[in-house]
Amino acid sequence: MQFVSNLRESSFRRKLIVDLSKNDFNKKFKGSYLGALWAFVNPVITILLYWFVFEIGFRSGSTPEGYPFVVWLICGMVPWFFFAEAFASATLSFSEYSFLVKKVVFNISILPLVKIFSAFFIHLFFICFLIVVLLCYGVTPTIAWLQLFYYVFCTFALLVGTTFITASIMPFFKDIAQVVSVIVQIGFWLTPIVWSLDIAPLKYHLLFKLNPFYYIAEGYRDAFLYNTWFWSKPFETLYFWIICFVLFTVGVAMYKKLKPHFADVL
Template sequence: MNKKVKTIGIVSIFIFVLNVYIIVHNNPLADQTQELLKKIVSCVILDIIYFFFIKYYDKMVILPVELYQNRKLIWKLARSDFKTRYAGSYLGIFWAFVQPIVTIVVYWFVFQIGLRSGDVGDTPFVLWLVAGLIPWFFFSEALGGGTGAMLEYNYLVKKVVFKISILPIIKIISALFVHLFFVAFAILLFACYRSEPDLYTLQVFYYTFCLFVFVLGLCYITCSVVVFFRDLSQIISIILQIGIWATPIMWSLPMLPEKYHFIFKLNPLTYIVDGYRMAFIYKAWFWERFYSTAYFWIVTLATFVFGAVIFKRLKIHFADML
């Protein structure tokens, strides 16, 4: 049995088990009509992803394989990218941490001092705010860097022997270094407020992994398109400016009528932001949010599949356009 058949077999079993689990899962407290609708939509989308996986197997699998085979080079280039980003400035990489901290302080001052926003439940507003902003900082920096990876490293794109598929993940890992610092900063900040880290806090790394995979798939789409349509970088900047307010970071879903919750939950970043707060504040496991978790991974897998196919199809034209 060749490797392709074996891989497809394993994925088929996994998809089948996941479909069965979605069907048999039941929340007696939820509206049963909505539950049925969620099950149907989840299974249909999951099966569509499976169909595209089978159809574009060769184009999809080659991408993770290349990333794994070049993992040492990726790590080396990511560290180099992080160091050289602030080369020439007096404070060096210190600037990577200054802007997010200043942003947090500004938002805290505006909302709590200026607008007199009170604590969120029993949680001080600054802690609630930090837990939501940290994943957003990572997402925005990783998406911006990953989108422009081909343009920034155009001299590598033109090299025939260089695996250009590793360029977006280099920028994402570079952003991850700063993110991990802020995760540690958040843990310390919560500890200062007598909220010591526990097993729930470890879920932060699960949600970081979720965000990493999602933004990686997204970057394979954007970095492919931006080579042909340079205005995409500016469009993404505008989307990020809107996105920070369209995501429940400075506000929470209960502030809105319940009938609108579904719309905002379609945003995958809502799952991530809520997840960080679940880990730091509300102390709940990610599997307790079954449909939210299933939806996020379905969207993430679909994004990665689409990104892999687009990247594979367009990369042969990159050198000509740069």
């Protein structure tokens, strides 16, 4: 009976997360003429801007592997859009949903997940967008594309640990939202998303690879372009999951320690 009860509770929680995520997604653009279209317009414009600057302006016609630059670029940009949006919004989850935080019976630990899933809805569109672009450029689908599910899971794992830390700090230190914004900006340029790691001096390669998002960005390219499986990079894979485990452990510990004081400061 306890097992059945736990299954029902888990099912209810999953449904609640999805329902709240849909509501959060719709609420973001409520009142604007284009509505949810703005969630897709801005990233598309960003991709076009970088494509114009780097491929037309700097004449980066193709990557060292021979793929068109725009294809290589989108493979790195699509997961970054998801991570950056979810990271920033989930950091504000406890503050934004303060009315739920003050309800004793509500399990507020799902709030960062609500924000992450809300951003994931947009990510699903851009995954489809990416696949269409790949097909238009003649990239043939392979079984390695199935790794997309693995790398999406990796992104969720990295986000959950990271945002539990920042969201738990946010009610006590409002400036954390600005800190996250700065981290996102720095992280974008320090991750080989619009530039290739090959152009950096070899002695700095390890330093760039310490960024856990490097594993995800390169993973999308490995899956869609290079047909490289994640288990062929055992040390990078092990390092990534150690980082995720540490972030999750720290995040949960901070959440449990600070949760009793949320209602007092919100």
